Amino acid sequence: MITHFIPPLAGKPRAAFAATLVIALVLAVLPFVLGMGGNRWIRMADFALLYVMLALGLNIVVGYAGLLDLGYVAFYAVGAYMYALLASPHLAMHFPWIAATFPDGLHSSIWMVVPLSAAIAAFFGILLGMPVLRLRGDYLAIVTLGFGEIIRIFLNNLNSPLNFTNGPQGISNIDPVRIGGIDLSRRLEIGEFTVPSVTLYYYLFLVLTIAVIVVSIRLQDSRIGRAWMAVREDETAAKAMGINVRNMKLLAFAMGASFGGVSGAMFAAFQGFVSPESFILMESIVIVAMVVLGGMGHVPGVVLGAILLYAIPETLREIARPVQLLLFGSELIPAEALRMLLFGLSLVLIMLFRPTGLWPAPRHGIRPTAQEARA
Amino acid sequence: MSEFLLSISGVNKRFGGLQALSDVGLQIRRGQIYGLIGPNGAGKTTFFNVITGLYTPDSGSFVLDGTAYEPSAVHKVAQAGIARTFQNIRLFGEMTAIENVMVGRHVRTKAGVTGAVLRTRSQQAEEQAIRERAGALLDYVGIARYADYQARTLSYGDQRRLEIARALATEPKLLALDEPAAGMNATEKLGLRDLLKHISADGITILLIEHDVKLVMGLCDRVTVLDYGKVIAEGVPAEVQRDPAVIQAYLGTAATH
Numbered sequence: 113m114i115t116h117f118i119p120p121l122a123g124k125p126r127a128a129f130a131a132t133l134v135i136a137l138v139l140a141v142l143p144f145v146l147g148m149g150g151n152r153w154i155r156m157a158d159f160a161l162l163y164v165m166l167a168l169g170l171n172i173v174v175g176y177a178g179l180l181d182l183g184y185v186a187f188y189a190v191g192a193y194m195y196a197l198l199a200s201p202h203l204a205m206h207f208p209w210i211a212a213t214f215p216d217g218l219h220s221s222i223w224m225v226v227p228l229s230a231a232i233a234a235f236f237g238i239l240l241g242m243p244v245l246r247l248r249g250d251y252l253a254i255v256t257l258g259f260g261e262i263i264r265i266f267l268n269n270l271n272s273p274l275n276f277t278n279g280p281q282g283i284s285n286i287d288p289v290r291i292g293g294i295d296l297s298r299r300l301e302i303g304e305f306t307v308p309s310v311t312l313y314y315y316l317f318l319v320l321t322i323a324v325i326v327v328s329i330r331l332q333d334s335r336i337g338r339a340w341m342a343v344r345e346d347e348t349a350a351k352a353m354g355i356n357v358r359n360m361k362l363l364a365f366a367m368g369a370s371f372g373g374v375s376g377a378m379f380a381a382f383q384g385f386v387s388p389e390s391f392i393l394m395e396s397i398v399i400v401a402m403v404v405l406g407g408m409g410h411v412p413g414v415v416l417g418a419i420l421l422y423a424i425p426e427t428l429r430e431i432a433r434p435v436q437l438l439l440f441g442s443e444l445i446p447a448e449a450l451r452m453l454l455f456g457l458s459l460v461l462i463m464l465f466r467p468t469g470l471w472p473a474p475r476h477g478i479r480p481t482a483q484e485a486r487a
Numbered sequence: 488m489s490e491f492l493l494s495i496s497g498v499n500k501r502f503g504g505l506q507a508l509s510d511v512g513l514q515i516r517r518g519q520i521y522g523l524i525g526p527n528g529a530g531k532t533t534f535f536n537v538i539t540g541l542y543t544p545d546s547g548s549f550v551l552d553g554t555a556y557e558p559s560a561v562h563k564v565a566q567a568g569i570a571r572t573f574q575n576i577r578l579f580g581e582m583t584a585i586e587n588v589m590v591g592r593h594v595r596t597k598a599g600v601t602g603a604v605l606r607t608r609s610q611q612a613e614e615q616a617i618r619e620r621a622g623a624l625l626d627y628v629g630i631a632r633y634a635d636y637q638a639r640t641l642s643y644g645d646q647r648r649l650e651i652a653r654a655l656a657t658e659p660k661l662l663a664l665d666e667p668a669a670g671m672n673a674t675e676k677l678g679l680r681d682l683l684k685h686i687s688a689d690g691i692t693i694l695l696i697e698h699d700v701k702l703v704m705g706l707c708d709r710v711t712v713l714d715y716g717k718v719i720a721e722g723v724p725a726e727v728q729r730d731p732a733v734i735q736a737y738l739g740t741a742a743t744h
Contacts, residue, residue, distance in 0.1 A: 327604050334603030334614070335596055338582075342590045345579035352539065352573075354565030354594025354657055363600070 143311040154310040161317035167402040167418035169371025175409030177364035178344025183260025187369040189391035191229040191376025199287040206275040233373020234366035241365035267388040282387025407469030498547030522707035530716040540564035570659035580639035588621035591656025624652040644675040
């Protein structure tokens with residue numbers, strides 16, 4: 113696994129083991145280092161992990177199977193709203209029979225939520241996949257974009273006549289995640305030592321992210337992953353090899369969506385509040401940018417892309433004002449404007465200088481020229 | 488078991504106002520190298536695409552190895568046991584040579600998502616077998632040294648070989664080659680000829696569409712000649728070559744004064 117991230121370690125089990133240990137240690141200690149700058153830095157790490165999951169999910173659809181999906185945030189929304197509905201007082205408040213069936217209110221265990229959010233998002237993935245099987249390229253992008261908007265608009269308007277989603281007000285009072293009696297929304301005190309809530313979530317998200325990475329890499333190096341890539345490279349040739357292209361595309365949509373669903377459910381639990389505003393088109397575009405800029409189809413690249421594209425604008429938001437105050441004595445450009453400006457600039461620069469992404473899949477050997485081969 | 492591996496009859500295919508194929512058929516015996524020739528626009532590739540499921544015929548009966556098959560979907564035809572190559576090579580360019588051949592094993596293997604994610608013992612054994620078989624096939628067609636090179640970086644002749652290796656990986660009963668010698672130089676053609684003879688000697692039946700009459704005549708056991716979507720001759724190459732209808736199709740009628 114580690115050799116996918118650090119290729120030189122291939123064939124050196126001891127070094128690979130040591131590197132894994134070091135990385136695990138760094139990841140474990142990271143929230144305490146970030147915490148020195150305040151909890152909001154740990155919170156950023158939490159969100160970065162959610163985006164890594166999203167980007168890896170989209171990577172299956174875009175990177176592996178080559179299907180451009182501009183409505184991916186819809187699956188994030190599906191996961192988030194599923195958790196919001198299953199773990200908040202909302203449904204019980206508006207549907208008396210639910211209140212009667214669950215007198216203590218609706219609550220859901222994380223052991224149920226993670227598989228369920230993956231399954232429901234996968235179902236929506238297939239729902240999207242069915243009508244777009246014959247579409248490619250631009251046309252596929254347009255339809256998926258529309259799908260993303262449809263989901264958001266539904267969430268916005270499903271508050272009457274029956275109030276399912278509470279419309280633009282969103283759903284609040286969502287239960288936090290509880291694992292074995294530990295409430296992740298409260299700080300945990302172990303003797304003298306206190307672990308803040310954001311750090312607890314950090315570990316939960318880290319575990320899920322690692323699981324998503326493992327699944328991604330294992331799928332990539334498998335019969336299924338090769339079939340996806342064959343479909344990406346040449347659909348007709350893939351069919352001629354006996355690959356059922358329709359099923360492979362649906363599987364890609366379903367697998368990709370399931371990661372988004374899990375990430376969405378975690379988002380809802382972490383925030384305690386969801387509203388359609390979190391699932392706008394811009395989110396989909398940012399996730400696509402994470403995959404493309406990181407290195408399509410290459411798991412370490414996509415992870416890097418997600419972290420950077422989330423961290424760059426957030427960091428700029430944090431430092432734009434103090435830096436300007438220091439340099440000019442006043443804030444010349446508002447932090448928010450500067451943030452988008454520099455974000456856009458960094459995208460342009462990356463695409464100009466690294467057109468295949470920041471960390472693309474290692475290029476396989478280029479065939480030596482005829483002379484070299486003979487020599 | 489019938490003596491014919493592939494038996495096709497009564498194929499009609501119309502594109503709008505053009506009758507591309509009318510009542511075309513052919514019968515291929517086991518172990519033969521069978522040629523399908525004809526001048527440009529005769530309907531060879533159309534017929535080939537019908538056999539392999541790319542085009543749906545208007546009518547026709549198709550029997551492979553004693554069982555009727557419906558050429559309704561390309562992947563089903565491949566599953567049934569016909570593997571094809573393409574006139575303009577269609578490899579998976581960004582994948583390595585060995586990965587291309589491994590894709591060919593897809594249809595004869597079965598590990599799914601669960602197997603891949605859990606890395607079950609059977610999945611790992613299968614994966615190992617796929618890789619070994621793919622390596623052996625690369626060796627068989629003579630490009631084992633390029634196993635880890637991206638397919639698109641291979642030379643033209645090697646790409647043809649890779650495409651054949653990929654087709655062989657599906658364990659076909661019939662290997663169908665669409666103009667494999669197109670764009671090859673004389674040396675490459677000789678190499679291809681030896682390879683096809685080798686494959687045939689190993690018991691695989693081959694259907695060959697070819698423009699290069701010399702290659703077909705030297706290699707094929709039997710040929711069918713198409714012209715304007717109709718079969719105009721069928722038989723052993725030496726006979727067909729003397730057939731006046733064939734000569735007329737290729738060279739035109741002698742001027743009459």
